[in-house]
Amino acid sequence: MGALRPSTVLALALLAAASGTGGVAGQQPLDFERYRETIEPIFIADRGGWGPGRAPCVTCHAAQGTPLRLQRLRETAGGEVYWSEEDSRRNFEVVSRLVTPGDPDRSRLLRKALTVPAGGAALHVGGKFFESKSDPEWQAMADWVAAADPVERPAPPRLDFDFFRDCVQRMYLDKRPGDVECIHCHETGVRGFARHIPEGRDFWNQEESRGNFAITRRYVEPGEPMMSRLLTHPLAPAAGGDYFHGGPRRWDSTDDPEWQMLAAWVRGETPECVVGAEADAGGSRE
Incomplete structure (x- = not known):
C-alpha cells in the first residue's frame, strides 16, 4: 500500500477530531x-x-x-x-x-x-x-x-473495615469531658451507626460491627475528609464544620489528632489509633 497524500492525512485528522476519537483535542468537558x-x-x-x-x-x-x-x-x-x-x-x-x-x-x-x-x-x-x-x-x-465526553477517574480509596472495627468504634464509646458519647444519640434510627450493645458486653461483635460500618459509610466520602459528614458534623464551624449538629462539637480544629486519624482513614490509610484522652495526650493506647 502506498503512502497517503498530505491532503488525505489532514482529512483523516479532522475527521478524528470531529468524531471525538482524536484524543484530548476532541474531548468536550463539562461546560x-x-x-x-x-x-x-x-x-x-x-x-x-x-x-x-x-x-x-x-x-x-x-x-x-x-x-x-x-x-x-x-x-x-x-x-x-x-x-x-x-x-x-x-x-x-x-x-x-x-x-x-x-x-x-x-x-x-x-x-x-x-x-x-x-x-x-x-x-x-x-x-x-x-x-x-x-x-x-x-x-x-x-x-x-x-454533553460532556466520558472521563476516566481513579477508583476511590477503600475504607479499612478492621480499622473501623478496632479503632473508629472506640471513638463512638468515648466520652469527652462535658460532652456525651456518640452512642448516646446514634444507637437507634436511620442514623444509628453505633447500635445498642447487648446486655453483658461492652463492645460490638463482628456482625454488629459490620452493621455499624454499613451505616457509617453513608456519612463518609472516601478520599474526601471535608466532604464526609462523620468528620464535619462534630467539627466546630470555625474550623470548617457543619453549622448545625444536634450533639456536641467533638473537635475544635482539624489539627485534633483524633480528627487527623479519621481523615487518614477516609483517605484510605491505616493510621495509628488515637482516641479521646489519648488524642489529648498525643499518644495511643494498645
Missing part, C-alpha cells in the same frame, strides 16, 4: 457557563415549603458537610439571593465530582433526588424532588452531563 445558567438555579428553586422534598437544595447543602457542599448565598439590597462567579466556580468544582461525564444515569447528583422506581438512589436525607426522568429540571441536568 461551566451552561452549569451556571441552567444547573445552579435548580439548587435555589423554591420547593413550596420546608423539610425533606420541599426545601430548596441550598437550604441543607450550604450548611452541611455533604459531598454537595455549596457556597453560602449572597444577598442583594433588594433581598434577592445569588452566587458570585467565584462562588459558582467553587460550586462547579464540587458538582463536577458528583457526576459521571457523558452518563447521567451513573451520576450521583442526578440519582440522589430521583425516586427509586425511576432509577434513583435508595436514600436522600433531603427527600425526593423528581418523580421521573421526564422532569424538566432532571432533564436539564441530564443534558448538561450527557
Whole structure:
C-alpha cells in the first residue's frame, strides 16, 4: 500500500477530531457557563415549603458537610439571593465530582433526588424532588452531563473495615469531658451507626460491627475528609464544620489528632489509633 497524500492525512485528522476519537483535542468537558445558567438555579428553586422534598437544595447543602457542599448565598439590597462567579466556580468544582461525564444515569447528583422506581438512589436525607426522568429540571441536568465526553477517574480509596472495627468504634464509646458519647444519640434510627450493645458486653461483635460500618459509610466520602459528614458534623464551624449538629462539637480544629486519624482513614490509610484522652495526650493506647 502506498503512502497517503498530505491532503488525505489532514482529512483523516479532522475527521478524528470531529468524531471525538482524536484524543484530548476532541474531548468536550463539562461546560461551566451552561452549569451556571441552567444547573445552579435548580439548587435555589423554591420547593413550596420546608423539610425533606420541599426545601430548596441550598437550604441543607450550604450548611452541611455533604459531598454537595455549596457556597453560602449572597444577598442583594433588594433581598434577592445569588452566587458570585467565584462562588459558582467553587460550586462547579464540587458538582463536577458528583457526576459521571457523558452518563447521567451513573451520576450521583442526578440519582440522589430521583425516586427509586425511576432509577434513583435508595436514600436522600433531603427527600425526593423528581418523580421521573421526564422532569424538566432532571432533564436539564441530564443534558448538561450527557454533553460532556466520558472521563476516566481513579477508583476511590477503600475504607479499612478492621480499622473501623478496632479503632473508629472506640471513638463512638468515648466520652469527652462535658460532652456525651456518640452512642448516646446514634444507637437507634436511620442514623444509628453505633447500635445498642447487648446486655453483658461492652463492645460490638463482628456482625454488629459490620452493621455499624454499613451505616457509617453513608456519612463518609472516601478520599474526601471535608466532604464526609462523620468528620464535619462534630467539627466546630470555625474550623470548617457543619453549622448545625444536634450533639456536641467533638473537635475544635482539624489539627485534633483524633480528627487527623479519621481523615487518614477516609483517605484510605491505616493510621495509628488515637482516641479521646489519648488524642489529648498525643499518644495511643494498645
